[in-house]
Amino acid sequence: MQPFDLTFNNVDYAVFPEGDETYTIYKDGKEYLQIQKDDGEQWIKFDKETGTPVFEPDEEVNALGKLIAAYKEEPEEEDEDNEEEF
Template identity: 45%
Template sequence: MQDPFDVLVNGIFYSVFPEEDNVYTIFKAGNEFGKIEKDTDNVWLKLNPETEIPMFDHDAEVDAIGQAITNYVPDEEDEEDEEFE
């Protein structure tokens, strides 16, 4: 499983915690933002906090976070650390 990482979207840092298949728990400014799931290459869905069922409302912030996750490349230092574990 992939290690947690941070992404920057519109000047805001989001902490990303990968979970099962294409599902991520997101923290915004230290508070839980919620879980998001990849639907298609450009569409991401926020999961209902109680049922974890995808909510199909378009959310530009969720799509922007998802795009940042898709574009994320681990730092070389992180990759080197994994080789020695």
Template identity: 45%
Template sequence: MQEPFDVLVNGIVYSVFPEEDNVYTIFKAGNEFGKIEKDTDNVWIMLNPETETPMFGDIPEVNAIGNAISNYVPEDDEEDGDEE
């Protein structure tokens, strides 16, 4: 499973915790923002916190976080030697 990572969206750092099948738990400023799921290539949806069913509706912040997740490139941890 993918390790948690941070993304920056509009000057705000969101902590992303990958779950299963394109579902991510998102934390904003240390508080749980909610779970989001990739619906289509450019559309992300928020999941209901109680039932985890999709809550359809255009939420720009959710799409922005989702796009940042899609564009995230993990840092290469293999560079632990000194380069000269």
């Protein structure tokens, strides 16, 4: 999966998939946080200093996670267009 952009609360984020349901999020051109899908609809973030999971609820992290999940479910129209050209 290629990096993609999301907007939440009028803030633009760049999302870089790292594999295993883990994503690095950039905000204002700087690395902002790393999140991973947890059980159910919950998402967890990782501590910037230690890289360990932080299990306390975070509204922004869950909102970004839901946007990522929705983005992954949408068919990528660009790929369909490229297939027609071959």
